[in-house]
Amino acid sequence: MSRNDNIAYVRTDMLPEAAPPPGTAGLGKWLRENLFAGPFNTAMTILAIYVVWSILSSSVPWMYNGIWNASSLSECREIRDARGLESAACWAVINERWLQMLFGFYPTDNPLLARLFYADELEAAGGAEVVFGGGITVTQRVAFISAMKDDLNNSTLFFFGYWRPLAALALLVVAVAPVLYSNLPRALLVFSLAYPFIAFFLLWGGSVWLPVLVALGLVATVLAGRFAAGFIGSLGGFFVGLIVFLLFFMNPLGIDGLFPLLPKLRGMLDGAMPWGLPYISSENFGGFMLAIIIGTSGIVLSLPLGIALALGRQSNMPLIKWVCVSFIEVIRGVPLIVWLFTASTLLNYFLPPGTTFDLLLRVIIMVTLFASAYLAEVVRGGLAALPTGQYEAASSLGLDYWKSMRLIILPQALKISIPGIVNTFIGLFKDTTLVVFIGLRDPLGLTNAIRATSEWNGIYWELYIFVGALFFVFCFFMSRYSMYLERRLRTDHR
């Protein structure tokens, strides 16, 4: 550029940045673009503000002014009138009954509580063996325990009375963490595998040797199978594993004597080292604990079953395909409540005469089967979404069916179906409330039980909000986790 001297003035420095015109930046711009863009949008905003205001203006004071200390609904109302309040929540019912809502009628571990907090009273009554060992009459024992419970506050009871379910829950978090977050050490997965047995022992109690021996039996099955597979091929290894399993858990030959090994070993060990916790039957389980037990077992068990069903449905063996399709369609076509009803009333007809087993176990099996049919459809969607080239590529590398599934197909198909899988899990967890219809004490069933007492007759909102909030927290966590997982596993370039 040549210098032109005719120009009177040449600016040599940059102008400072001018502030944007008013209304095109900051809060004003945001408001205009997001809330008041055009008359229709403004009308919508005003309507939304009105709706939000009318909900919050009635519910927030009601919650905030809630009464936390009262022993009955009528007392709540008296306090409310005394304070001159229009409406007030009666949170006192939660304050009084939250332990029951969480644990149902799970017995608190009374000997522990007595030893910790009432050592003197326990000595005066004759010591733990006398009070809890059946030495004195039932009435006296009940009197001691109920006096103790009345004296303790809910928080003490929570931490020391329910230490078994609480420990199971805490260990659940430890067991689940390495599965959910891959940056944790992989060695923790061993604990995840052992967790079901630990949880069983903590929740049900009884002899420690039953869960230990079942775990050992399964480990022995797998190890024997692996070991034999090294010599005689994978099919032979499978049969060796099967034989070990049968010898350990069943009596395939019908010979009385040494087999099955499990009860024999258990008898020996119980005789030598009678360790254990007091047995608690699952009739006493209830509350949110029940929802977590059914939900977690259902989730853990239904995933492998669902994947197997999805693969079966894609199989090119007509019989396997036909069986899987009819299983999936029949399970999905009928509501869960009918299946639960089947589990509670009809299952005994289908089992060998004289077999009875726990209602909770039956419910877990039914819920697992139900969720696995839904999962199978979700996973099938993922399998169908993979391009055929992936299957062909796996075959051309010389991988056999199981290897190509394990290494090529399923990792991709499962990644695609993560949102659907997690939605199924959320649905399963929410559906655990349906067990109320077959007489298990789930949180909603307990709200009915609480309302049936004369103190809390006519209380609805507080209980429903409490139960709803508990479920919301769990389900919301699951849905956020699935979003996180999708982000983390995303490998395409966006």
Add this chain to the structure above:
Amino acid sequence: MADISDQPRQNFRIGMLLYDARYRSLTIQVIAAILIMLFLVRLVDNTVTNLAAVGKDIRFNFLWSTAGYDINQQLIPFTSQDTHARAALVGILNTLLVAFLGCILATVIGVFAGVLRLSKNWLVARVMTVYVECMRNTPLLIWILIVFAVMTEATPQPAQFREGGTASMILWDSVAISNRGVFMPRPIWGDGAGIVMAILGLSIIGIFVLRYVARKRQEDTGQQLPVLPLSLALLILPVTLAFFALGRPIDLDYPVLGGFNFQGGLQVRNSFIALWLALSLYTSAFIAEIVRSGILAVSKGQTEAAFALGMQPNRTMQLIILPQALRVIVPPLISQFLNLTKNSSLALAVGYMDARSTLGGITVNQTGRELEGILLLGIFYLITSLIISSAMNFYNSGVKLKER
């Protein structure tokens, strides 16, 4: 596996059943068939043995004996003297009624919520997000119980609708929302009512013909007919004319407060309303997500292409976006309808007499025929599901993208 044809033909050896891919699937299937047969035989054998042990057999003749119980909501006449089969039919119709109305309401709310979640209005989008998340993350049973509690606890008693009472009827004194249910006018069909309804039906068919003609005309000549005003005129005018020409054959029976309750009119029970509203609200949250993802699934290039062709925004939506979004939306939407139908079995919680409560509930309890009752109930739900899902497959094959 593909190069098998090049090899010389081998003689069959027994080991090939396991190690040859041609025969192995056969082996596996035979073993599976044997195991399945054994399982089924065992199952039937156990069932027969167990039933015999308690002195029962499998017979369905209980369906023709007198039911002996009342059903509080009946779409077809039913008394306690009728048979169990008829009671089951009443229950089935009740299930279908609540499922049908629920599907309609859930779709309406769900489409609204889904579209509003995508709104550029920050507040509206947030409000809808909160709605959807709250509904999706809490069990349906809680919502049913909450709506039922609202209907029975927060609404006035019929007595309060008296002169000087605290409550009043809405919609020009025709509808009363009380804790005994919602009372609304009932139509009384007089002479000639059939003709009016027939004319209404013909008008609706006429609207479809009109739309077809208008579309044909646009495709042939490019000229557009004013479809909306014409349709409205066709819908309203002939029926109104016929109604007055025939001397008002359809009258309304208004509910009137008498004694402690309303007399006359149509009583819609709280159990029905609670179930219907809760099912619709719950399912609508899932439908909202489906609608949202369906609209998001249409790539932005489609909108831009339509604008580049000079299309107006509403025509773009109607002709470009919606047809493509619907292909994504409809299959999961129908599976939500399926879920709603199955979830209607939660009617048990509020005492609504659906198929589960009549056939699978009172009938089973009275006759002691659990196996047969639950079997019939399961078959009913299964058939309903299969019909809905085959409709879905039919639709899917119609709109599927044609690829290689």
